[in-house]
Amino acid sequence: MSEGTEEAVPGYRYTAQLANGIEKRWQDYWESNGTYHAPNPVGPLKGDVPEDKLFVQDMFPYPSGAGLHVGHPLGYIGTDVFARYHRMNGRNVLHTMGFDAFGLPAEQYAVRTGQHPRKTTEDNIANYLRQLRALGLGHDDRRRIATIDPGYYRWTQWIFLQIFNSWYDTRIRKARPIDELVAEFASGERATPNGHMWDDLTPAEREDVLREYRLAYLSDAPVNWVPGLGTVISNEEVTADGKSERGNFPVFRKNLRQWMMRITAYADRLIDDLDRLDWPEKVKSMQRNWIGRSHGARITFTVGNEGIEVFTTRPDTVFGATYVVVAPEHPLVDAIATERWPSTVDKRWTGGADTPAEAIAAYRLAASMKSELDRQENKEKTGVFTGAFAENPVNGKKIPVFVADYVLMGYGTGAIMAVPGQDQRDWDFAKMFGLDIIRTVQPTEGFEGEAFTGEGPAINSGFLDGMDVDEAKKTIIAWLEEHGCGRGTIQYKLRDWLFSRQRYWGEPFPIVYDEHGTAIAVPEEMLPVELPEVDDYSPRTYDPMDADTEPLPPLSRADDWVEVELDLGEGKKTYRRDTNTMPNWAGSCWYQLRYVDPTDTERFCEPENEQYWLGPRPAEHGANDPGGVDLYIGGVEHAVLHLLYARFWQKVLFDLGHVSGDEPYRRLFNQGYVQAYAYKDSRDVFVPAEEVEERDGKFFWNGEEVFRQYGKMGKTERNVVTPDEMCERYGADTFRFYEMSMGPMDVSRPWATKDVIGAHRFLQRLWRNVIDEDTGAVVVTDAQPDEETLRALHKAIAGVHEDYANLRYNTAGAKLIELNNHLTKHYGPGKSPRAVVEPMVLMLAPLCPHVAEELWTKLGHEGSLAHGPFPAADERYLVDDTVEYPIQVNGKVRARITVPADASREQVHDLAMADDKVTALINGATPKKVIVVPGRLVNIVL
RNA sequence: GCCCCCGUAGCCCAACAGGCAGAGGCGAGCCCCUUAAAAGGGUUUGAGUGCCGGUUCGAAUCCGGUCGGGGGCACCA
Missing domain, CATH: 3.90.740.10 (Valyl/Leucyl/Isoleucyl-tRNA synthetase, editing domain)
Known part of the structure; x- marks a missing residue:
């Protein structure tokens, strides 16, 4: 590369390189200043809390080895823009992200390589964090959690025990502690099933009775056994054609002793309470359908x-x-x-x-x-x-x-x-x-x-x-x-939830068995029950078609761990641990509660903090408000799995008095997917999408014609584009702006790398209106903006406000471009009034936080703009002095008149009728009807 | 088979509660900058809203039908 190439680009032009420098610097600043720390009412994260709060949450990811592609951050950026907008408007905003990190891929990778799944998972998390940081997401990093942390799954196990130790009282439609049921049996208030006195029953017999009531219970009912995976799975994980959702293996019904969750007890409440949720109708109807009352x-x-x-x-x-x-x-x-x-x-x-x-x-x-x-x-x-x-x-x-x-x-x-x-x-x-x-x-x-x-x-x-x-x-x-x-x-169609899996990489059950095989809860103070180290992480898998096989969990081979000496009130005795693990969904059933109080070691979440962030707010949301996260964004694929399970756990915790709201997610929003084109050659093999050329509507790779298909972005399809590449080529702000301007949040759209340049050019033009590209100096003027510009500004402010609040980031972005274009045209480069540039920069901040911070600082302001101010529109400039009315004659526009904005309907009518073109058309006749729509148009019907 | 959502310019998308079909971006054309190039600047260009019919003074918007795309459920009594 010759030296001349560099000279052509001015030293302070907003290039990818310049953007990257700015971005890195602001990310460091935010981190060291705790800019996105959201204070709690009590506890280690205590601080001054404004009454006005907002809890925004993304469906947390499973940290896969492949890392993020450009589709993943769509929702993450969406929540970030929303969070930033509200934070700038003075609300206490809780936004963070953790990891749903137990699961099959890490375990399978471990089986292949012998690498401990914790190692792979943590490496993947580190990579995710690097990618998320580069995007400039304003997360409270003190609140990051991972479901695999013993400090987290301790409480997952604790909640399991709460569920295990409770029963559903159908008379009051509510879960109660199992002790209260035992008391009813003991006092004779409630008869035992076989009519015996409670005191005459052996502990094992009593447990058999209680098993019929517990909300988490062992059952010998037929379950979905997947020999090909070596584990059982829940009904929700079986596809419509009777295969396992993961791996697509045949599923067999088989009687096996397994843990179940009595979700059916909540069927009515799970259906009825949907009416109180601000959720997409589609998801509600999928849940209604699944419960099938x-x-x-x-x-x-x-x-x-x-x-x-x-x-x-x-x-x-x-x-x-x-x-x-x-x-x-x-x-x-x-x-x-x-x-x-x-x-x-x-x-x-x-x-x-x-x-x-x-x-x-x-x-x-x-x-x-x-x-x-x-x-x-x-x-x-x-x-x-x-x-x-x-x-x-x-x-x-x-x-x-x-x-x-x-x-x-x-x-x-x-x-x-x-x-x-x-x-x-x-x-x-x-x-x-x-x-x-x-x-x-x-x-x-x-x-x-x-x-x-x-x-x-x-x-x-x-x-x-x-x-x-x-x-x-x-x-x-x-x-x-x-x-x-x-x-x-x-x-009901809904069945109880099969809750055990024969896997290694999941939460162990906090349950031991005595010599009679009776399940006994591990005492709270002994939690967490940590996963043992094992040599072999794999469950025994079988020929996928071989139904006559039995699950053999990996934990059952950890003899030293399985056998345990405990004193559970009867002196030291030997017990055997449960060797199943919980399903992947367990950790995600309650994570919103842990985000609220991530470091609490005494409780899963302090009540004051829970009430503040998640409690019902009838004054704001109506008398029926169930509480929950203010905005939860994720894909529609979890409509009946995660979202049903999480609602169930929340209701149990609510019944037992541990939380103040009976729904986890007040408002749910499904973002669309970023999809992509993939290309196959004549042998039906994918070719690298990036190298395909289009000519006359046909596609070629290495001179050979290839065929286009549209679908997901993935390694197999060879069409992955990563945020890392986009950040490197254009900077994170450009990437964010482009991704948000592709369309409304809930619409799926095709990825088009070539379109990203448009967002980049916009930021360059905006930058140039503030900064001299050659010297780096701020070049705005202190002149008073003219009337027309003030109108453009305040119209933009009003519109952008509304767009941000309604997740219409594409139109918010368009309005910013429009305003910037107005400045460029009206004042020329470097001559824009500060009084317009500053609010414009502030309005840009939710979408493009780094460049906005940089410009805000260069404009002479101290510190970060993350907490505002956000500009407010002045009503005066929102109404025009004059309005141009199109005059329709029989529905066709024939003339235009300009009248004062405050002209009365009659005045508009008269002016329209007096217009030369109109009188010519009417030609002396009396119109049948003249419709004047104030502020809109006049229609004359002949 | 049943249910839900979506069809606006070559492409991605706007259009408040029926009121002039266009905000923004890509692309394309032209001009400027440049030895050249483009991730530079400016400017121009664009469709009558999948199709048929209805309601209305007026329909992209409401209603009925139809075609196309996407999704959910599927012998659940």
């Missing part, structure tokens, strides 16, 4: 000496039940199946078998071999007759009982009454097997479909005839209850 009835159909209880959401259609279906796994199937077929049996019903027992056995076998996917893809109805008939309790009609796999054992009672007239699935089955169809709801006029699921009057339904669906439901439920053959009930 449906109102209906359970009705008993007698079959010989047995009674089959069915669940239905349409008890009003019971007169139209023409058969009953039970799931293949239903426990009553064998009891009700008859010895042989009735003589008149329909051939289609027998599955070709000689007896019902044979038919059922063959059908069950076939059903069990079907994968989840088969069941879903092949919706052709199948089933066999049991030989038995059930009696419909409302009319005594005998109807056949079938076994069919379109009824699932896991939902409702595993049995249904089939009403083909009003249910399409039943219709399909009835057609296939030649069963009766009775309509019990009058279809609407002209209805041509099969099953009718709409509203209408009841028909063929005895005493229900003529009633609408709602009334018929109420009436029949009352009838059923009166006659003792059914009752109204509510059914």
